[in-house]
Amino acid sequence: MTINEIQDEIIDEFSFFDDWMDKYEFIIDLGKKLPLIDASAKSDDKLIKGCQSRVWLDAKANGGKVQFTADSDAVITKGIISLLIRVMNDQPAKEIAEQELYFIDKIGLKEHLSPTRSNGLLSMVKQMKMYALKLA
Amino acid sequence: MVPPLGGQGVNIKKIRADFPILSTEMNGKPLIFLDRGASSQKPNQVIEAMDEYYKTTHANVHRGVYNLSQRATDQFEAARKTMQRFINAKHDHEVIFTRGTTEGINLVANSFGRKYLKEGDEVLISAMEHHSNIVPWQMACEVAGANLKVIPINDLGELNMTAFAEMVNEKTKIIAVMHVSNSLGTINPIKEITAFARKRGIPVLVDGAQATPHIKIDVQELDADFYVFSAHKMYGPTGMGLLYGKEELLNAMPPYHGGGEMIETCSFEKTTYNVLPFKFEAGTPDIAGAIGMAAAVDYIEEIGHEAIAQHEYDLLTYGTEKLKAIDSLQIIGKANNKASVISFLIDGAHPYDVGAILDKLGIAVRTGHHCTQPLMDLLNIPGTVRASFGVYNTREDVDVLVAGVARAARMLT
Numbered sequence: 001m002t003i004n005e006i007q008d009e010i011i012d013e014f015s016f017f018d019d020w021m022d023k024y025e026f027i028i029d030l031g032k033k034l035p036l037i038d039a040s041a042k043s044d045d046k047l048i049k050g051c052q053s054r055v056w057l058d059a060k061a062n063g064g065k066v067q068f069t070a071d072s073d074a075v076i077t078k079g080i081i082s083l084l085i086r087v088m089n090d091q092p093a094k095e096i097a098e099q100e101l102y103f104i105d106k107i108g109l110k111e112h113l114s115p116t117r118s119n120g121l122l123s124m125v126k127q128m129k130m131y132a133l134k135l136a
Numbered sequence: 137m138v139p140p141l142g143g144q145g146v147n148i149k150k151i152r153a154d155f156p157i158l159s160t161e162m163n164g165k166p167l168i169f170l171d172r173g174a175s176s177q178k179p180n181q182v183i184e185a186m187d188e189y190y191k192t193t194h195a196n197v198h199r200g201v202y203n204l205s206q207r208a209t210d211q212f213e214a215a216r217k218t219m220q221r222f223i224n225a226k227h228d229h230e231v232i233f234t235r236g237t238t239e240g241i242n243l244v245a246n247s248f249g250r251k252y253l254k255e256g257d258e259v260l261i262s263a264m265e266h267h268s269n270i271v272p273w274q275m276a277c278e279v280a281g282a283n284l285k286v287i288p289i290n291d292l293g294e295l296n297m298t299a300f301a302e303m304v305n306e307k308t309k310i311i312a313v314m315h316v317s318n319s320l321g322t323i324n325p326i327k328e329i330t331a332f333a334r335k336r337g338i339p340v341l342v343d344g345a346q347a348t349p350h351i352k353i354d355v356q357e358l359d360a361d362f363y364v365f366s367a368h369k370m371y372g373p374t375g376m377g378l379l380y381g382k383e384e385l386l387n388a389m390p391p392y393h394g395g396g397e398m399i400e401t402c403s404f405e406k407t408t409y410n411v412l413p414f415k416f417e418a419g420t421p422d423i424a425g426a427i428g429m430a431a432a433v434d435y436i437e438e439i440g441h442e443a444i445a446q447h448e449y450d451l452l453t454y455g456t457e458k459l460k461a462i463d464s465l466q467i468i469g470k471a472n473n474k475a476s477v478i479s480f481l482i483d484g485a486h487p488y489d490v491g492a493i494l495d496k497l498g499i500a501v502r503t504g505h506h507c508t509q510p511l512m513d514l515l516n517i518p519g520t521v522r523a524s525f526g527v528y529n530t531r532e533d534v535d536v537l538v539a540g541v542a543r544a545a546r547m548l549t
């Protein structure tokens with residue numbers, strides 16, 4: 001699936017939730033399931049320091065595509081990371097660099113990507129795109 | 137034990153009606169504002185005083201020959217008098233208007249530092265300080281080649297006074313400590329510190345940012361050499377604050393910023409400086425801010441510090457008991473003498489997650505390191521969730537918080 005197809009799929013899945021509570025339950029669940037980065041691989045060069053929560057991001061080029069793994073010490077942050085990875089993982093570098101991520105706004109989680117939250121997510125998205133841009 | 141139903145001495149209904157923002161919503165829920173520690177909300181009395189000033193009295197101060205400028209100057213200087221009374225300073229020229237606590241500390245670190253800090257000297261701060269009482273001293277130490285020393289804390293989150301006494305020596309040039317901790321709530325024994333320092337001739341700067349909304353401050357009784365705070369944490373406007381300094385010290389210190397207002401005569405060869413307080417107030421001041429801050433003082437004094445402290449103490453004890461009943465919850469900061477700040481953690485849940493869920497319930501709390509990163513590192517925690525109460529909070533607010541925290545704990549663990 002393309003980045004936009006996956007984004008639309010997620011928006012569709014989230015349309016079944018009536019309230020934020022169910023949404024958060026779902027995201028927390030995703031967060032708990034996200035494969036962790038091995039503790040030994042949580043080196044400082046992979047660390048994105050947010051003021052609130054910390055995020056680790058690892059990227060590997062595979063052909064023209066990029067594979068991401070990531071982790072966070074906060075579970076809601078981690079759940080959102082899991083969605084971002086679902087959208088961007090194993091996609092062509094050019095697509096990752098260029099596609100707009102509209103699903104976050106559409107599923108009502110925009111506040112988690114605002115600079116005032118300072119949870120590392122915004123920087124993580126920037127780094128994912130920058131990594132892809134270098135490859136593209 | 138929970139004392140009898142709170143609010144003795146404060147008319148909570150009237151007080152809540154004074155704060156228009158308290159009847160708004162957040163995320164579709166009635167706003168429960170528990171973040172006075174970061175910034176308090178503002179009563180109509182403050183908003184209107186500033187509004188009125190802009191509508192009827194505004195002109196630049198200390199410069200116009202015309203009546204309007206005179207009236208603006210009178211109000212501005214009347215605000216200084218109000219602030220002098222608020223902290224019981226000996227002279228009104230010991231009251232320097234600043235942009236806030238941060239600017240006050242930078243002013244002293246810079247000006248005092250340039251004059252008195254030499255290579256090998258020591259500046260003594262504490263382990264619980266806010267970044268704004270750490271970084272300016274680090275900068276001053278770097279310039280002078282001086283060293284920053286840190287008073288440790290005990291397990292309850294209180295200053296280790298034995299260590300403090302041992303750390304003071306002939307190299308110590310200034311001691312800078314907070315009056316009330318924004319992260320732990322601890323009220324520090326300032327008089328004990330100043331008494332110890334006085335005998336050795338060492339000046340003490342007190343960061344009063346969290347103290348002024350809660351405790352009646354008497355700088356002469358405290359014997360503080362410098363006392364700094366921000367208006368916005370005590371029901372006043374943002375961008376406004378105060379530096380109190382003892383006359384002799386302020387006179388001996390060089391100016392911080394150069395510009396208009398702070399000069400006596402200015403020529404390209406040599407400038408002579410104005411007297412206190414103007415020497416430290418370069419440029420057009422925040423006139424409306426000063427008037428707003430004075431209005432906040434009038435507001436606090438009308439309710440009474442005693443009544444406010446009692447009301448907040450009730451919320452602190454009530455909230456602490458209720459929160460402690462949540463199994464997985466740990467209170468961070470258990471000082472015996474504490475202001476109305478409750479920091480806590482839920483086992484297995486990150487503060488960010490707890491805060492994000494509370495936000496959806498309309499509850500505004502602070503999460504994170506509260507600008508005291510070294511303290512959080514010392515405690516080996518990523519941060520805390522912090523509820524801090526103001527005069528307008530109620531036991532019902534606490535009940536909503538406790539229910540919200542319990543819900544967050546269920547969702548996250």
Ligand SMILES: Cc1ncc(COP(=O)(O)O)c(C=O)c1O
Pocket residue numbers: 173174235236237238239266268269314316317318343345346366507
């Ligand atoms: C103890 C303490 N010191 C200093 C500050 C900084 O105050 P301001 O940002 O108003 O300068 C704060 C506020 O966050 C504080 O709580």
